[in-house]
Amino acid sequence: MVMMSESLFSSSSSVFLTQDIHLESTVQDLPLYSFQVDIEEPGIALTRIFETHPFIPGVILTDRGKFVGMISQRRFLKMLSRPYGRELFLNRCIRLLHRFVTDQMLILSGNTPILEAANRAVQRDPEKLYEPIVVRLFPEEYQVLDTQQLLLAQSYLHQLATQLLHEKTQAQLIQTEKLVLLGQMVAGLAHELRNPLNCISGNARFIQESYDAVLTVLDAYEQKFPNSGKEIERLKEHFDLEFVKQDFPDLIKSIQVSSERMNQLVSSLRSFSYMDDSSKQETDIHECLDSTLLILKNRLKLAGIEVVKNYADLPPIPCYPGQLSQVFMNLIVNGIDALEERMKTDWNELPQIEIRTQIKPLSDQHFKFYNRLSKEELNFPINLFERTKDYLSIKIIDNALGIPPEIKAKIFDNFFTTKPIGKGTGLGLAISYQIIVEKHGGKLILNSTPGEGTEFEIILPLDNQKLLD
Template sequence: MFSYLNNHLDLGSTVKDLQLHSIRVEIDTSGISLAKVFEENPLLPGIILTKSGKFIGMISQQQFLKTLSRQYGREIFLNRSVKVLYDFIKSELLIFSGDTPIVDAADKAVKRPQEFIYEPVIVENSPEDYQVLETQKLLIAQSYIHQLAKDLLQKQTQAQLIQTEKLVMLGQMVAGLAHELRNPINCVAGNSKFMSGYYQDFLKLINTYEKNIPEPIKEVEDLKEDIDFEFVKHDYLEMMNSIEISADRMMQLVSSLRNFSHMEGTKRKETNINECLDGTLLILKNRWKVSGVEIIKNYGDLPLILCHSGQISQVFMNLITNALDALEEYQEKETDSRPGKIWIHTKAKDLSENTDQNVDKSAHDIELNSNYQMKGNVTSTEDSKEIYGWLSIRIVDNGPGIAYKIQKQIFDRFFTTKAIGKGTGLGLAISYQIVVDNHQGKLHINSTPGVGTEFEILLPIK
């Protein structure tokens, strides 16, 4: 019903977009003139009262009729000035400026005392331009806007679900691809080692021939010159060497990818968190090398912990990607921004340490802190298992920081400040779930706008 009346409204509509009434009556005129106006306009919610053209107040049709219907009401009020009637009624006025959002105005209107809830409200469009707005119309418009918001949210959620599904599929494809790549890469890595060995054997064979043939043979010497034998002899080994190194790197990459895509089943495994971080950094290497961001690792000596390493790598991936995104965006916007840096600190710790650390620091402090930790953080693996209850992994960046007013929302599903196609707003929500729900850990954030952001993951050691 209201969509017909209100379909010109949108989420940002204000009270001046609604039907307003501007009939005015001077307060010195008699009550009869007021009665006449109401009689001629039975649907008019109220009349603006003025004194010498200036706004004084408003009388609603409802209050007017109620007052006249009292005993002797007509006799008392109709023959006197409107002022007498107004002084008698004098209900509180609710005045909004024209650009008040409909939703806000409706909220205030219904918070009035019970007996005034349906009194019309007043809209001040410009100074000295007051108009009357029927509360019922305001409420109907509000519920129309509410419906619009609900529809929009539904559409957004649907789009985001599709996006999530696509990501899940992409994850599966990556896992499958990593799996398929393993065999050929294994073949290259394994065989190149043998080929180097065979090559050394061939060289030995040639050397033995040369030693045992007293006179050089011309044809052989010519061929050696033709093929640049001395150069090839050395270069071949170097080439084999670089093929071996590259194949090893590919193996590492593929195993990091498999790790990341949960290929190893659902059981918790004894994991070295520092290695997990290195695996993640390897996957991200191209990204941070291109961006020019410096990554400063400050790993402590950590005990192994039981965890789902694939999931934990995913958390590292989300947090480091967020830091890289933030730093890149910052550098694009601010021409004189400082060089982007990400510090990764790991250590075993006791939660009592939390109080004196990590509180609101400047980028300089972050830097000092990382230096301090580099020197100071030496604990043996066994000791840390005994003394400390938690592993702390801190990912710190000197990016733009997060505005205080959105810090509460960043863990919400689908909350993102990034452009469409760039962020889905799932990274932190998933990370929170993995750390807190799946691993009984904690995820802390400490961010100062203009200084930087720190996320701390705490995982229980036992």
């Protein structure tokens, strides 16, 4: 008995609607053909199907309703073209023909990705390359996929991937340009603020000196003329001279403290926006970290996050300070975001970000860690480590929710973000990874336990060579 699907795709053309597939599409998203014929039927039944539907790639063969194989139109016509092929196969049951074609099938699950299916299809022997593919949708439901349509889908997906990559690259270039312009603007603003701040700071000292001089003269006058008269006494009471004497030094001190803090903030902005990448600078890493924390001080305070600093004694480190400050900013902001999310839950712990710095030797423990990675992950041969070389370790640790395992593998990918639209660009960690690995020859390592927290470890060489060169 011959069976046909009522939902059969149009077979008048090999072109299908590609707008319905995407990079994650599977073979069951492509046009499939579900013609079936029992192997006890005569071969002429296949002839009728292929003559009525000349564009179908093949027919499913069943035995009492059970799948036993597939005969392609190409293979069927080839068998008929043999000497005595028509006499041998047309009037006899299809079971005889089935014995000659049982080794020609590639069977794939319906959820096989299109790109994987195409790779498996082209790896077949040359004589089987254009044979259609059997797709298993359910345990007892099989349909036929035209290999040509599969390869067309593969070509379309390659074009789509190239287009998406181009769009992402353009978006990244735009974002990078914005960051450069923002850095230049911040640097210019910091420079413009420095002059009035220096004026305030300098005048505050001058006012303090002038106040001290006026107070000295006033005290000398009161000692010389203790009875200054009722008019002077009335003025003293009106202006509360004693309170002014006590309060004025505090006012001057508050101006000096505020101007000093503003100077620190401006210095932090200038350090953060430092754009000269022509050569590395001998830099105080702790100053970079403290400048970043100063910029984020208000947000940390509003969130109630405690910052614990465990700083070791460090020498000046050759680096690009502006870029390194950007990495610190990205990692600490990620920690703040994670802690703010955790604080929305029923959580009684104190939100905390710990920053540790330490000089370490490249120990056997780290060799074991890197040996677990493949050469593709390392991007350099493992045997080029220098076992005795010291390095700087900077750890930024939070006690938030941690990162799920399925996200860890994508965390440094361009444009990957778990944040809502408008809050995250998906570039922060990707750019941080690029800065540490490519610009500084170091490593950026993620360690995270779901439910406990996340640790980012930055490893930097102590000289101008790559850590692993």
